[in-house]
Amino acid sequence: MVKSNLKEKKNKAAVLKIVDENAVKTTAYSDINLKKWRDYEHIKTDTLWEFPVRLKEGGHSNEYHGNYIPQIAQQIYERFTKKNDIVLDLFFGSGTSGIEAVNMNRRCIGVELKEDLAEKVSEKFTPKQLVTDVNIICADSASELAKDKIQARLDIMGSKQAQLLMLHPPYDDIIKFSDKKEDLSNCATTEEFYELFEKVARNGYDLLEKGRFACLIIGDKYANSQHIPLGFECMARMNKLGFITKAIIVKDVQGNERAKGKTANLWRYRALAGGFYIFKHEYVMVFQKI
Numbered sequence: 001m002v003k004s005n006l007k008e009k010k011n012k013a014a015v016l017k018i019v020d021e022n023a024v025k026t027t028a029y030s031d032i033n034l035k036k037w038r039d040y041e042h043i044k045t046d047t048l049w050e051f052p053v054r055l056k057e058g059g060h061s062n063e064y065h066g067n068y069i070p071q072i073a074q075q076i077y078e079r080f081t082k083k084n085d086i087v088l089d090l091f092f093g094s095g096t097s098g099i100e101a102v103n104m105n106r107r108c109i110g111v112e113l114k115e116d117l118a119e120k121v122s123e124k125f126t127p128k129q130l131v132t133d134v135n136i137i138c139a140d141s142a143s144e145l146a147k148d149k150i151q152a153r154l155d156i157m158g159s160k161q162a163q164l165l166m167l168h169p170p171y172d173d174i175i176k177f178s179d180k181k182e183d184l185s186n187c188a189t190t191e192e193f194y195e196l197f198e199k200v201a202r203n204g205y206d207l208l209e210k211g212r213f214a215c216l217i218i219g220d221k222y223a224n225s226q227h228i229p230l231g232f233e234c235m236a237r238m239n240k241l242g243f244i245t246k247a248i249i250v251k252d253v254q255g256n257e258r259a260k261g262k263t264a265n266l267w268r269y270r271a272l273a274g275g276f277y278i279f280k281h282e283y284v285m286v287f288q289k290i
């Protein structure tokens, strides 16, 4: 009798254990199962990111000078979005955020200023994807018009607001993307760049769901023999709008570099002669709308 009771108890405990193992515990903004947190070795939780090679598979190419590496989207989407969530990218460029959204069963709205680029990027998606998964808008992301257009697309996609904001602006005038006056790479001064960035970020803030996250990818620059901390000033603007900073990640830029090899020695000479250091990093900053 005692023996059979013991056996029953053991069976019950085993069943409970199986139920527990199958249980899912997630945050409100991610599908990562915290009960199985040991299974997510590929997810980064530290602040130094090194990706020796740019991912080229999964629809990505490196034809657009100034695109970010897809591994950033992979890391950020898995940690800060759930399946079907809408990612809003206000500097869509060659569409890295959209391609990775499709690859990871998320949706995306991308805004890009250059008409020819917006049109060309559309060709990366199937007609069906362009209806259900990826919406590309050609507009100035700092404008009220862009905000209205995004709102209309969100409505069609069945959501009042987006669930993740991606911001990869020009790094001031380091790469000139167009001659348009609304282009952040075409500002007369760095102060004007900050002002325009803030306007775009404000639109992003208004269009993002409360409790959700924003990711800013940005690098600094040198001008007039000085380090200009574009990243920290843009972070300050994000904070001013109401975002709290969750992380400042330093990312090795090696995967981004193209044909720097030939001029490496020249840069080294300039650094030694001018008393500065050659940039090897950019920032991936994470914010939350609280």
Ligand SMILES: C[S@@+](CC[C@H](N)C(=O)[O-])C[C@H]1O[C@@H](n2cnc3c(N)ncnc32)[C@H](O)[C@@H]1O
Binding pocket: 064, 066, 067, 068, 090, 091, 092, 093, 094, 095, 096, 097, 111, 112, 113, 114, 139, 140, 141, 142, 168, 169, 170, 171, 177, 178, 182, 183, 184, 185
């Ligand atoms: C650094 S690139 C983004 C690249 C993109 N993340 C990718 O992976 O391809 C910045 C982009 O912002 C666009 N841009 C600049 N000013 C803009 C504005 N006011 N509104 C919308 N897009 C803008 C530029 O044309 C450029 O394509």
